[in-house]
Amino acid sequence: MSDTPTWTGGCLCGDIRYEADGEPLWVAHCHCATCRRHVASAVATFIGFDTARFRWLAPTGEYRSSPGVVRRHCARCGTPLSYESARGPDEVHILVGSLDHPERAVPSNHVWVAERLPWLHIDDGLPRYAGFGSGEQPVGFSDR
Ligand SMILES: [Zn+2]
Ligand SMILES: [Zn+2]
Numbered sequence: 001m002s003d004t005p006t007w008t009g010g011c012l013c014g015d016i017r018y019e020a021d022g023e024p025l026w027v028a029h030c031h032c033a034t035c036r037r038h039v040a041s042a043v044a045t046f047i048g049f050d051t052a053r054f055r056w057l058a059p060t061g062e063y064r065s066s067p068g069v070v071r072r073h074c075a076r077c078g079t080p081l082s083y084e085s086a087r088g089p090d091e092v093h094i095l096v097g098s099l100d101h102p103e104r105a106v107p108s109n110h111v112w113v114a115e116r117l118p119w120l121h122i123d124d125g126l127p128r129y130a131g132f133g134s135g136e137q138p139v140g141f142s143d144r
Contacts, residue, residue, distance in 0.1 A: 009099040011074035017057040020049045027107045031116035039080050045096040047105045054092050
């Protein structure tokens with residue numbers, strides 16, 4: 001572990017804080033209906049960290065949204081914070097809006113666009129995947 005964490009963040013009230021070292025694995029927008037409900041917003045933007053380089057500094061609330069999936073939040077203020085799956089136990093997916101410096105987390109693609117809201121138009125030129133993206137061909141690079 002390095003002395004100074006590269007990434008820091010937490011919830012709205014400050015009860016929950018976290019730290020990560022090193023480079024993120026990826027940054028992506030998720031348009032799936034379950035993430036949408038968890039964040040109660042149009043899109044959920046995540047940054048992926050290696051679990052070995054990530055630590056929670058306080059215990060979180062958690063909700064098991066499907067088998068093997070844990071979504072964390074602050075039990076006091078309700079801020080949604082993360083997604084973890086037994087299918088990818090080496091990664092923790094942190095919601096970018098909880099970072100202290102979300103402007104540093106630049107997304108590189110969109111996943112689950114098959115479930116996106118029809119009024120949300122994407123014109124950033126990034127690859128869009130119908131599903132979760134891994135090993136998949138993009139369905140396009142914009143809505144046009
Ligand atoms: Zn909180
Ligand atoms: Zn999702």
